[in-house]
Amino acid sequence: MRPAFLIALCAAALWAADDRVPVDNEFVKIIRAVDPPHSKTPLHKHDFNRVMVYVDPCTQTIHYEDGRADTHNWKADQVAWSVAGPKHISENTGAAPCAIVEVELKQPAPTKASSRAKELDPVAIDPKHNILLFDNPQVRVFRSWREPGATEMLHEHTGRGRVVVMLTGIDASVNSAGGATSKMTAKARDVFWTAGPVKHAGTNVGPQRFDMVLIEVK
Numbered sequence: 001m002r003p004a005f006l007i008a009l010c011a012a013a014l015w016a017a018d019d020r021v022p023v024d025n026e027f028v029k030i031i032r033a034v035d036p037p038h039s040k041t042p043l044h045k046h047d048f049n050r051v052m053v054y055v056d057p058c059t060q061t062i063h064y065e066d067g068r069a070d071t072h073n074w075k076a077d078q079v080a081w082s083v084a085g086p087k088h089i090s091e092n093t094g095a096a097p098c099a100i101v102e103v104e105l106k107q108p109a110p111t112k113a114s115s116r117a118k119e120l121d122p123v124a125i126d127p128k129h130n131i132l133l134f135d136n137p138q139v140r141v142f143r144s145w146r147e148p149g150a151t152e153m154l155h156e157h158t159g160r161g162r163v164v165v166m167l168t169g170i171d172a173s174v175n176s177a178g179g180a181t182s183k184m185t186a187k188a189r190d191v192f193w194t195a196g197p198v199k200h201a202g203t204n205v206g207p208q209r210f211d212m213v214l215i216e217v218k
Contacts, residue, residue: 023193027160027217029104030191035060035092045087051103051141051215052080053165055189058098063089074098077167079133079141079213101165101191103215109137113218114158120199122155138218145211146172151203161195163215171206 023030029048035041035058043065054074061071065087074080092098122130123142129152133141140159146152154177170186177199184202186192204210 022191023163025193025195027105027107027195028163028193029106030163030193031102031104032189032191033100033102035090035098035100037092037095037097040089040091043087043089046082046084046104048104048106049084049138050082050105051139051163052082053101053103053213054078054080055099055101055165055167056097057094058092058100059094060098061091061093063091077211077213079143081134081136081141099189101189103163105138105217107160107217110160110218113137114197116156116158120154120156122152122157125153125155133213140216140218141213143167143211143213145209146202146204147209148204148207152201154199154201156197156199157194157214157216158197159216159218161193161217163217164192164194165213165215166190166192167211167213168208169206170204170210170212172202172204172210174200174202176200 020032021029022032040063055077057076058074059071060074061069063069071093118124122144123132129146130142130144133143135141166186166188168188170184172185173181173183175181183205
């Protein structure tokens with residue numbers, strides 16, 4: 001059994017050569033974008049479905065080739081599902097820069113999703129600390145946090161792997177179901193990928209609550 005995802009978080013702190021794309025593998029491509037105010041992208045399209053984490057509050061207008069325009073007002077740390085679609089121009093119509101973590105999903109949904117016992121489902125066993133944001137054939141996305149000194153219940157992450165987007169810093173230790181213990185420290189806005197399923201429970205050993213978005217890729 002692979003040690004808890006926090007081991008991989010430590011390893012992933014060594015970013016790829018291009019800090020804008022910290023992860024690019026067979027399953028996901030993670031892009032850290034910052035859109036300056038009143039800036040427009042070139043006309044483009046997205047070939048993959050994406051999970052979008054709006055780290056900053058953001059007013060964004062999407063201009064489509066057919067003349068349509070949609071404006072969205074995103075809150076800080078809001079998470080959205082974005083399907084592959086037509087060509088468009090994206091414009092930050094707000095007054096401040098907008099930081100976004102984009103997770104492109106390179107693989108189609110599996111024909112059969114991995115199973116998970118309800119007693120190991122973090123959302124089911126601890127809804128106070130794990131809030132489901134959305135669940136579709138490709139991903140399950142939830143937000144998770146832990147108070148200082150608190151320990152998670154043993155739980156399992158299934159599927160091809162998961163993306164973790166840190167909304168705060170974290171200082172934690174994790175015990176895997178196999179008995180391994182690891183320590184992990186990360187900063188707010190760090191982004192990580194961990195492959196494969198894992199069973200573990202983490203303890204917040206830092207002085208502040210940690211908060212993260214987890215994107216389980218099915």
